[in-house]
């Protein structure tokens with residue numbers, strides 16, 4: 001059987017969850033489990049996150065899956081409903097909506113009696129400068145006042161565009177958020193994702209919304225998970241299925257983009273871009289064998305890739321870590337011009353999944 005396996009470490013997930021609790025002891029935790037729990041498999045992760053106060057998802061379908069699996073915590077739809085007909089599911093399954101445009105406000109108000117009777121909060125999104133979703137500063141106060149008048153319990157919310165770095169927009173976003181919070185007081189508030197939980201403890205307010213840190217990857221380019229005292233939850237492995245001796249000058253793989261500069265031992269590993277490993281030959285990709293980092297050579301194929309094991313003990317069946325404890329997903333991402341989030345989320349269904 002092809003041994004390409006994604007191990008999910010539920011204890012690491014719980015460890016990271018407890019780190020959020022330590023860092024934000026006075027806030028409720030909305031664990032972000034959208035996009036199949038950042039590619040980790042929502043079913044496996046929900047069990048480990050059972051102590052969370054709430055879950056955050058991107059759409060109704062993701063929320064329904066959580067309910068189908070038997071979890072009753074509050075769930076926030078972070079983009080709200082996409083059409084009014086979703087309101088029946090919202091009420092039936094007790095889901096909390098974000099509102100980021102006027103139509104959503106109207107849909108909600110049309111169902112206010114049932115929504116409020118269920119004790120659901122409405123999350124009102126401020127567009128403080130990210131310019132993705134939300135009401136602008138000039139309009140949001142009126143929206144919140146209207147919702148309050150209609151009997152809704154509101155949570156003022158926003159999302160940072162640059163919480164992972166020092167950027168002038170951060171100050172603008174914070175200033176606008178605080179201005180609205182003050183104008184609409186008393187109001188519940190939530191603005192911290194993982195990076196902001198670390199960076200702005202004074203802004204943790206009523207709810208924090210950790211995503212990437214739960215999964216043991218770093219939101220910061222200049223700090224790795226060890227610096228942040230987090231544990232990688234996912235370990236992605238495969239096995240060596242062939243070994244080739246090649247001469248200096250011989251090429252490996254599609255496009256012959258790698259040519260050996262000395263007699264080399266090349267191992268073929270049963271993993272490829274069809275599993276979610278990045279395809280490009282960047283010359284900066286490494287995998288771990290035991291404690292050693294071993295270079296990926298040539299372009300990654302759909303189902304296989306080549307590594308240079310000339311200086312390593314390797315045989316058929318040797319296990320290779322693509323990312324995990326020893327080769328951090330964030331380092332693989334950096335080598336491929338992306339972020340750990342993307343690599344985790346775009347893993348395909350093909351690798352086996354195992355809880356450890």
Ligand SMILES: Cc1ncc(COP(=O)(O)O)c(C=O)c1O
Nearest residue numbers: 032078159193194209210211212
């Ligand atoms: C609205 C919102 N809150 C929180 C998060 C979690 O962010 P992170 O994974 O950086 O912690 C996201 C993720 O994209 C988001 O869209």
